C-alpha cells in the first residue's frame with residue numbers, strides 16, 4: 258500500500274468532520290422542530306464517501322440514497338444550499354422541493370439521493386449508458402445500502418450493467434441494518450458474492466478505515482475499465498435509522514464492536530503524521546463555527562412552500 262501524504266490525509270479528516278458536524282447540526286435543528294419530514298444520518302459511514310469521492314473528478318457522476326448528505330458533501334456540493342434544502346428554503350440545492358433525501362447538484366456530478374430504496378440502480382444504468390455512448394472516460398458511482406440488495410432493481414440492474422459493459426461502480430454500504438432488519442438474517446449469502454454471479458469484479462472492504470477504502474477504490478477504478486464493479490463496504494450506522502427510531506433491535510453494547518472512522522483517522526494523524534491534538538481541535542472548532550453560522554443563515558431564508566411554487570420543478574413546458 259502506498260503511503261498517503263499528509264495533505265491528503267488531513268483533507269480526508271476535514272471532509273469527514275464536516276459531514277459529521279453538518280449532520281449533528283441537522284439533528285439538533287430537527288429536534289428543535291425546524292425540519293419538514295425526516296432525515297437519515299450518515300454517522301459512522303463517513304470514511305466511505307470521503308475516500309471514494311476524493312478519487313473522482315467533477316465530471317464523474319454519483320447517485321445516492323435517502324442517506325445522502327455525506328455523499329453530497331464529499332462530492333463537492335456546498336453546505337449552505339444543503340442546509341437550505343433540508344429546511345425547505347428557496348435557496349436550497351433543489352429550491353427546497355426535494356428535502357433531506359433528494360439533494361442533487363449536477364454542477365459537481367451529484368445526481369442526487371432517492372427516497373425509494375433501490376430506486377437509483379436503474380438511473381445508474383441510464384447514466385452509465387450515456388457515458389458509454391459519449392465514449393467518455395468518466396464513471397458512475399452508485400451508492401446504496403444493504404437493504405436495497407434485496408430489491409428487484411438491484412438484480413436487474415447488475416445484470417444489465419454487466420451485459421452492456423457499463424462504467425458503473427456499485428458501492429453497497431453494508432451498515433448492518435435496513436431500518437430494524439438485521440442484514441445478517443435478511444440477506445442470503447453475501448452481497449459481494451451475489452455480485453460475482455453477475456460476472457463482475459467485486460471487492461469487500463472495511464468501511465471504517467479511510468485508507469483501506471481509498472486503496473480498494475483505486476483497484477475498482479482500474480477494474481471498471483473492463484465493465485461494472487461492486488464494492489461492499491462493511492460499516493456501522495451509529496445513530497438510529499431516522500429520528501423516530503427507538504432502536505429496540507440492538508443493544509448499546511453492540512456499538513463497542515465497531516470503530517468510529519473519524520476517531521480512528523484522528524489517532525492515525527497524531528501517531529503517524531505529526532499532527533497535534535490541538536491542530537485537530539482547531540479544525541473541529543473552525544468547521545463547526547462555519548457550519549453553525551451557515552445553518553442559522555439558511556434558516557432565516559424564505560420558505561419554499563407557497564401555493565405559487567408548488568408546481569415548480571414538476572413539469573417543464
Ligand SMILES: Cc1ncc(C[n+]2csc(CCOP(=O)(O)OP(=O)(O)O)c2C)c(N)n1
Nearest residue numbers: 324372373374402403404405432434435436
Ligand atoms: C421501495 C421502498 N421500500 C421501502 C422503503 C422504506 N424504507 C426506507 S429506508 C429503508 C431501509 C433501507 O435500508 P438500506 O438499503 O440498508 O439503507 P440504510 O437505511 O441502511 O442506509 C426502507 C425499507 C422505501 N423508502 N422504498
